[in-house]
Each structure stands twice: as C-alpha cells, then as structure tokens.
Amino acid sequence: MDIEIAAKQLEALGNATRLQLYRALVRAGDAGLPVGRLQQRLGIAASTLSHHLHRLILTGLVSQERQTTTLICRANYPAMNNLVGFLVDECCVDAGCSASEADGAASVADSAT
Amino acid sequence: MDIEIAAKQLEALGNATRLQLYRALVRAGDAGLPVGRLQQRLGIAASTLSHHLHRLILTGLVSQERQTTTLICRANYPAMNNLVGFLVDECCVDAGCSASEADGAASVADSAT
DNA sequence: TGCAAATTTCGATGATTATCGAAATAGAGG
DNA sequence: CCTCTATTTCGATAATCATCGAAATTTGCA
Numbered sequence: 001m002d003i004e005i006a007a008k009q010l011e012a013l014g015n016a017t018r019l020q021l022y023r024a025l026v027r028a029g030d031a032g033l034p035v036g037r038l039q040q041r042l043g044i045a046a047s048t049l050s051h052h053l054h055r056l057i058l059t060g061l062v063s064q065e066r067q068t069t070t071l072i073c074r075a076n077y078p079a080m081n082n083l084v085g086f087l088v089d090e091c092c093v094d095a096g097c098s099a100s101e102a103d104g105a106a107s108v109a110d111s112a113t
Numbered sequence: 114m115d116i117e118i119a120a121k122q123l124e125a126l127g128n129a130t131r132l133q134l135y136r137a138l139v140r141a142g143d144a145g146l147p148v149g150r151l152q153q154r155l156g157i158a159a160s161t162l163s164h165h166l167h168r169l170i171l172t173g174l175v176s177q178e179r180q181t182t183t184l185i186c187r188a189n190y191p192a193m194n195n196l197v198g199f200l201v202d203e204c205c206v207d208a209g210c211s212a213s214e215a216d217g218a219a220s221v222a223d224s225a226t
Numbered sequence: 227t228g229c230a231a232a233t234t235t236c237g238a239t240g241a242t243t244a245t246c247g248a249a250a251t252a253g254a255g256g
Numbered sequence: 257c258c259t260c261t262a263t264t265t266c267g268a269t270a271a272t273c274a275t276c277g278a279a280a281t282t283t284g285c286a
Contacts, residue, residue, distance in 0.1 A: 090140075
C-alpha cells in the first residue's frame with residue numbers, strides 16, 4: 001500500500017461529515033443506501049453530499065451502482081481492510097500493539113478552545 | 114470513541130507529510146526521535162515540521178518529552194489502536210470483513226490528473 | 227552573564243476545502 | 257416528446273491549510 005494512497009484515504013475519512021457518511025454506508029451493509037436517503041439522514045444540501053461522496057469514491061472507499069433512477073452507494077470493505085492493514089503494519093513494526101483500550105488517548109486537545 | 118475525535122485523528126494522518134512523520138515515529142519505537150532528526154529525514158523547513166508535529170500532538174497521536182536540549186517525539190500506540198479499533202468496529206458491524214487483500218481498492222483515482 | 231544549539235512562534239502567501247443555491251443533466255414512463 | 261424525480265455540475269464565498277523564512281524562545285554550558 002502506497003503511503004500517498006493511504007494518506008488520501010485517511011484524508012477522505014478525516015472529515016466529520018464524510019466519516020458519518022461512510023459509517024452510514026458501512027452499517028447499511030451490502031444493500032447500500034441511495035444518495036437521497038443519505039441526504040435525508042445527514043441533513044445537508046444535495047450538492048454538498050454529492051461533493052463528499054465524490055471524494056470518497058475517488059479514493060476507492062465507496063462505490064456506486066445505478067438502480068433505475070436512484071444511485072445506490074456502498075462502502076468498499078476491502079479498501080477499508082487494506083487501509084486498516086496499512087495502519088496496523090505501521091503501528092506494529094516493532095512495537096507491542098496489544099493494548100485494546102487506550103489510556104490517555106481518547107480525548108483530543110482543542111487548540112481553539 | 115467519539116466520531117468527531119476519530120475524524121480529527123484521521124484528518125491528522127490524512128496528509129502525506131504527517132503520515133510519513135508518524136510512520137517514522139512508529140518505526141523508531143519506544144526510543145522515539147528528536148525533532149531535528151525528523152527534520153533531516155523529511156527534508157522540510159523546521160517551522161513546517163513543527164506545525165505538523167503540533168497537529169499530531171493535538172490529536173493525541175504523538176507525544177513529546179524533553180531530553181536536555183532536544184525534544185524527543187514518540188508515537189502514541191494506544192491512540193492508534195483506539196482509532197484502528199473504531200474503524201474496525203464501524204467496518205465489521207454486520208459485514209464480513211475477512212478479506213485480507215483488497216481487490217480494486219489499491220489505486221486511487223486522481224481527479225486533478 | 228553570555229554563547230550556541232534546538233525548537234517554536236510570527237507573519238505572509240498561495241492552494242485547497244466545505245458549503246450553499248441555482249441550473250443542468252440523466253433515466254423512466256406516459 | 258414531455259414531465260417527473262434523482263443527482264450532479266457550476267459558480268461563488270468564507271474558512272482552513274501547507275509552506276516558508278525570519279525572529280523569538282528555551283535550555284544547557286562555559
């Protein structure tokens with residue numbers, strides 16, 4: 001896995017709207033979800049959703065399939081597995097990555113606060 | 114794991130420079146790496162490196178410790194484990210995430226090309 | 227105290243991003 | 257061909273980001 005590709009995919013997921021979007025798709029399973037339903041669920045403008053969807057598709061994390069008039073979106077599980085595999089490989093090169101729960105890592109300091 | 118935190122951490126890793134940076138730290142293991150050495154390795158301005166490092170630290174993915182004059186940076190493994198855990202949880206809610214190698218997910222379409 | 231090395235902060239600039247509404251496009255069906 | 261619905265593209269705007277060099281800061285040491 002090329003580090004550039006990994007970075008692009010991480011960047012694609014590194015936005016609250018897109019991560020919610022992706023999560024909804026993952027939870028929808030193989031059935032996927034139509035664009036319109038995603039829009040209702042996220043409550044954003046259709047054009048904004050289309051923009052984010054496009055970014056996810058470009059990185060290969062999401063795919064689309066036409067069903068008559070509606071477009072069904074699906075999470076691309078193998079892509080995510082690949083990405084997670086990359087992270088785990090990097091993480092476990094020579095460090096014991098067995099901690100299942102992080103200690104002080106669950107909160108993010110916010111510089112703007 | 115809050116989805117906002119996950120998004121922030123993914124965003125932090127979703128930049129080629131920072132991902133290289135983080136990878137170097139992960140590979141350095143518990144010994145960590147001084148800022149100066151990271152700068153040599155990445156070949157970027159010290160101020161740029163400091164900026165990226167700051168972002169990684171804010172998300173809890175990297176920590177620093179002073180050793181006399183130099184600052185030692187270390188990857189925060191538990192944070193990464195937490196993040197990977199989040200991704201895996203989302204991914205495996207009801208989908209069989211057993212594919213170890215992705216099929217068509219290894220290449221990223223580049224809209225700017 | 228004063229110097230040297232390491233790192234950050236400041237200030238600026240160009241590039242990218244997120245968001246929206248309006249208009250355009252695509253597919254189905256009468 | 258026309259219309260309806262679903263979705264994307266366009267154009268614009270405000271916000272955030274990456275990057276650099278110069279200046280300031282911190283720390284140790286003589």
